[in-house]
Amino acid sequence: MRRILTGLAAAAMLAAGTAQAQNYPDQAITLVVPYGPGGASDLAGRALAETAREHIGQPVTVLNKPGAGGMTGAAFVSNAEPDGYTLLLARVGMALTPAVNPQSTVDWDAYTFLGELEASPMILAVKAGAPYDSVGDLVAAIEQNEGTMTYAASGATAIDGFTVQALLSDSGMDPLTAATLVPYKGGGALATALLGGHVDFLAISAGSLMPHIESGDMTPLMVFAPQRMDKLPEVPTAAELGYEQAGQITGWSALYGPKNLPEDVTAKWEEVLAKVADNETWLTLAERRGSISTVGQKNMAEYAKQQYELFHGLAQKFGYIQ
């Protein structure tokens, strides 16, 4: 009798297990955005949550977990139960931080890669009326001023610090001393620093700069992206201008989950992301925040590895790690 009962219980559990797996998702999904509300990553996360909800049949709630350059939120997801109910809106920082900081709390591959979402170009800009018409002019001025020119960035080893340092390194200067870094928090504060003339130049995400470029208060000199931006057809990319390292840097977002997500969860999201790729709302929202939707265009695991290796190499070259 006991054996039968145990058998029954086991069978029931198995059945429940499969039933649960087939039913994914049967409750709300939490999408963790590892940065504060209102920024480019938050908007991307909320746009994904809104569009994915229609296709996955459950609410997707956005949870902002900022701190430690995005690593607080990343660690939260990486350590979460791999059941598909806690996912991460990953940014380029998830590959960059472990590459430049060996003590980083989460490695670049401590996730299940569900797919790429968007490329968000970065723009090198100066204040309107500044005496530089091209990147060449700016680089020459930086060289002449021997380190006294200033640029705003989130931090030395943040993506918007690396854009400038890669450019300096490509131009044959010491990336750490050729210009002075002035740290600011968030796209709004960074843009204000240039607008107020408190720094000389910056190279940050397009979303924070486009309004000021369109109003004529800033001059774009170069774009960090695989191709030119539709909105700025006459501004060259870093690769076009022959900047080898700078040409490889761009911003991106992707959808990650904790390592070892069950197959039905990854399959479900593959299906959902395929639908998101042509979703009107998703595409218009992406365009409005200055991004290019790249859903389903790349093998994310491979791309994340490439990105990690790129930044690891740069960090070694710049002298951040041995």
Added chain:
Amino acid sequence: MLNDILLALQAVATIENFLIMAAGIWGGVVIGAIPGMTGTMAVTLALPFTFYMQPVPSILLLVALYKGSTYGGSVSAILIKTPGTASAACTALDGYPLARQGKAGKALNMALYSSVIGDFFSNISLIFLAAPLAILALRVGPPEYFMLMVFALTTVAGVSGNSLLLGLVSACLGLLLATVGEDMYGSFRFAMTNEMQAGLAVAPVLIGLFALPELIKLIVFRNPPKTEPMKLGDNRVSGREIRASLKSILRGSTIGVVLGAIPGIGPASAAFFSYGEAQRTSKTPANFGKGELEGIAASESANNGACGATMIPLLALGVPGDVITGVMLGAFMIQGLTPGPLLFQTNMHEIYMLFIGMMVSSVLLFGAGKITMRAFSYVAEIPPTLLTSVVLLLCLFGIYSISNSMFDVTVLLALGVLGFAMFLLDIPAAPFLIAFILGPMIEENMRRALAISRGDASVFLSSPITWIFAALILFVIGITFRREVAKARQRKADRA
């Protein structure tokens, strides 16, 4: 122009818009009044709804939530000494003693009147002075910012209570705690655990320091604080009292508008600044902190004044000054509107609609405040033992819900114990909080200024704005020093 305004009025004056704003304001007041729930949370939660709304109503909803929650913070600050938001911390200093004297209604009314007046002022400034204020705001670079924040820190002298020395000790503790976490160049300080790398959040520190010690006192001393029952007839703010506080309200509104227009300063710093000024110029500075209506007026007019003014850099320049306007910028972009000078050329219709809506929201704030006040004022009649447990529960859940973090709850409890210890040693809590909030801004702007000048300290006296603040700082230090010397002499004379 008049035709355009009438067209905009027609477009914005719909029942739907009215309901959206009323719901936003009221929701904001309630959320702001609940300890641990903040305006940022309200605005962030409402953001996805705006994806499906028309551009102007969606912005109005967010603005309404922001204004409502900034006022709402004062309700719990007065009734249970638990400022719902950091900007209401100074309101608690005078509001809670008044509530204990049975004058909760009076305090709440004063808070509402000053909030609405401050709010009205900031709307008017947004409409008529946006361009010049925005230009002024851009002038404020790291050195100017640093001097301004140091001046705001001198408020500490005013809120130190009996002993300036103990006030300074408290402020130093606050500055020290503000250094926890990752600094602006990426090095970690006092980061003993992973959670500490992100630093301590404002909400748990604020509530831990203000609300929890009150609860611990109740448990330790076993005698509930004697609270006078609310006296009928003493709920009104008399015309004489309004007149007495009018100077502080007007000055607070101006301080709020100017500081709010500078990106990154925000309502909390404006409220500290205004409270300090009101006390410094008062004929009875000793009454501050013991139930002075003027203190409430100064603090509340400034925080709501700053609230609308944070829209100035957003609309005129397209730069968000804080997290809330950051979320609003996101909402604008989602709607296909780009804030900035271009908006005033291409979307004047929407701008007029927005302005009209904001004026209406001031009126709604008054109505929502009156209704909520009546509901909340019964809180003062709940037996303390019962109230204590509910407040503690709300604090714990509220703080946990901000970022689903048990670490925040630990911070809350630890600060509660620290706050109680400070009470036993007679160390005031307000300087601690002010220093904790201003500390990071002071440090970051000092380091930015020195980075730009490559270590040359003369950068702090490099522009007229910095000279003005340097003079003000010296002036305040001089006055404080003189007052302390006079006090010491008085004590000597008393002993003799």
